[in-house]
Amino acid sequence: MSDKSSSSKNWRPATLAIHGTGRLPKAHHAVSTPIMHTSNYYFDTAGEVEDFMREKGRGRVIREHEYARYGNPTQQECERKLAALEGAEKAVLYSSGMASVLLAIMTFMKPKGHIIFTGDCYRQTRDFAVNFLGKFGIEYSIVDPTADAIGAAIRPETNIIFTESPTNPYLRVLDIPAIVKVARQRNILTIIDATLATPYNIRPLDLGVDVVIHSATKYLGGHNDLMAGVALGSAALMTDLYKMQRMIGATPGPLTCFLLERGLKTFGMRMEHHNRAGLAVAQMLEAHPMIEKVWHPGLPSHPDHKIGMEQMTGFGSVISFLVKGGNAETRKFIDALELFLITPSLGGSESLVTQMSTMSFFDYPEEYRKSIGMVDNLVRLALGLEDVDDLIEDLKQALDRI
Numbered sequence: 001m002s003d004k005s006s007s008s009k010n011w012r013p014a015t016l017a018i019h020g021t022g023r024l025p026k027a028h029h030a031v032s033t034p035i036m037h038t039s040n041y042y043f044d045t046a047g048e049v050e051d052f053m054r055e056k057g058r059g060r061v062i063r064e065h066e067y068a069r070y071g072n073p074t075q076q077e078c079e080r081k082l083a084a085l086e087g088a089e090k091a092v093l094y095s096s097g098m099a100s101v102l103l104a105i106m107t108f109m110k111p112k113g114h115i116i117f118t119g120d121c122y123r124q125t126r127d128f129a130v131n132f133l134g135k136f137g138i139e140y141s142i143v144d145p146t147a148d149a150i151g152a153a154i155r156p157e158t159n160i161i162f163t164e165s166p167t168n169p170y171l172r173v174l175d176i177p178a179i180v181k182v183a184r185q186r187n188i189l190t191i192i193d194a195t196l197a198t199p200y201n202i203r204p205l206d207l208g209v210d211v212v213i214h215s216a217t218k219y220l221g222g223h224n225d226l227m228a229g230v231a232l233g234s235a236a237l238m239t240d241l242y243k244m245q246r247m248i249g250a251t252p253g254p255l256t257c258f259l260l261e262r263g264l265k266t267f268g269m270r271m272e273h274h275n276r277a278g279l280a281v282a283q284m285l286e287a288h289p290m291i292e293k294v295w296h297p298g299l300p301s302h303p304d305h306k307i308g309m310e311q312m313t314g315f316g317s318v319i320s321f322l323v324k325g326g327n328a329e330t331r332k333f334i335d336a337l338e339l340f341l342i343t344p345s346l347g348g349s350e351s352l353v354t355q356m357s358t359m360s361f362f363d364y365p366e367e368y369r370k371s372i373g374m375v376d377n378l379v380r381l382a383l384g385l386e387d388v389d390d391l392i393e394d395l396k397q398a399l400d401r402i
């Protein structure tokens with residue numbers, strides 16, 4: 001079988017998502033990667049086991065698989081393509097985005113260390129910091145999503161800066177080179193959850209970030225039908241992450257990996273659509289008399305529009321806005337939508353709508369919820385792949401019904 005794995009590394013994202021950095025030999029010349037539903041992989045002789053273990057100890061791989069908690073062929077293929085897309089030496093795929101977030105933090109946290117998080121972050125990431133980090137003797141700060149606020153929060157014991165960009169739901173875009181600069185001066189590891197950007201719109205490793213994370217449940221999978229996460233970076237950092245991942249078993253199953261690889265085949269086309277549709281809907285909403293305010297980094301009115309234009313090539317299709325009125329008006333609008341499904345998540349084929357105060361933050365005390373911006377008339381849309389004119393018509397008719 002011919003190996004064309006090193007033919008080009010300058011392909012664009014849509015091509016990298018389909019081919020990685022080139023063609024690798026595949027069993028039976030199959031175009032798609034077979035799903036290996038097996039929990040273990042056998043050896044022919046006891047001597048083969050000895051050879052395998054000995055060479056593994058020397059860091060040399062003489063065969064790929066032994067036990068499914070350590071990975072499967074479809075996972076490996078997804079990791080190869082995701083690493084190519086992100087410009088990473090290596091990727092580690094997980095069973096969920098949160099597995100990648102938590103295991104990255106747990107792999108790199110240090111006793112008596114301090115971790116900086118940025119606010120407006122994914123709720124479960126915040127909850128992990130608030131409810132669990134103290135049990136490990138780790139301190140944390142949650143600061144405004146700006147490079148200045150991060151710089152001001154650094155202490156001598158800070159060893160991780162964990163940020164998201166764009167954030168969720170206010171879509172703040174962080175000045176990544178500024179954060180990397182201050183982190184490098186202090187020898188602090190930078191981890192960025194770039195789920196809302198995807199490697200189509202920004203490649204943080206190229207800007208000096210150490211580890212990039214995505215919930216692959218979102219745009220990378222792209223069809224609202226799988227859960228997965230991925231961490232990407234240098235081979236050395238990924239080796240540490242992989243040790244923890246294979247120990248815990250936060251390994252995605254073979255079917256999940258097949259769906260993810262299949263989703264990646266249309267990644268470029270889907271992201272083009274998401275970027276175009278996101279901007280068109282944001283512009284329509286901003287001009288609508290029933291809307292108080294809109295957040296989308298593609299709008300000049302967004303506080304981080306300038307940074308976004310410098311760093312990103314598109315802004316995706318998550319849009320947050322305030323409906324004029326309160327809880328009653330907001331619910332009337334949401335209930336009148338015909339095409340948008342009321343559910344969390346984003347980046348899939350179906351358009352989704354979320355009233356943030358009820359969907360993701362209902363159990364927070366009202367005062368705290370409001371202090372972090374989760375007011376009752378805040379709505380987040382995650383556009384799908386429907387015709388954008390149909391989505392705009394649906395939004396307009398629902399706003400008319402308030």
Ligand SMILES: Cc1ncc(COP(=O)(O)O)c(C=O)c1O
Pocket residue numbers: 096097098099101122164168193195196214215216217218227228229345
């Ligand atoms: C920015 C971000 N990070 C991480 C996650 C968690 O990913 P998952 O749901 O795949 O565990 C989410 C989920 O919504 C998210 O939006």
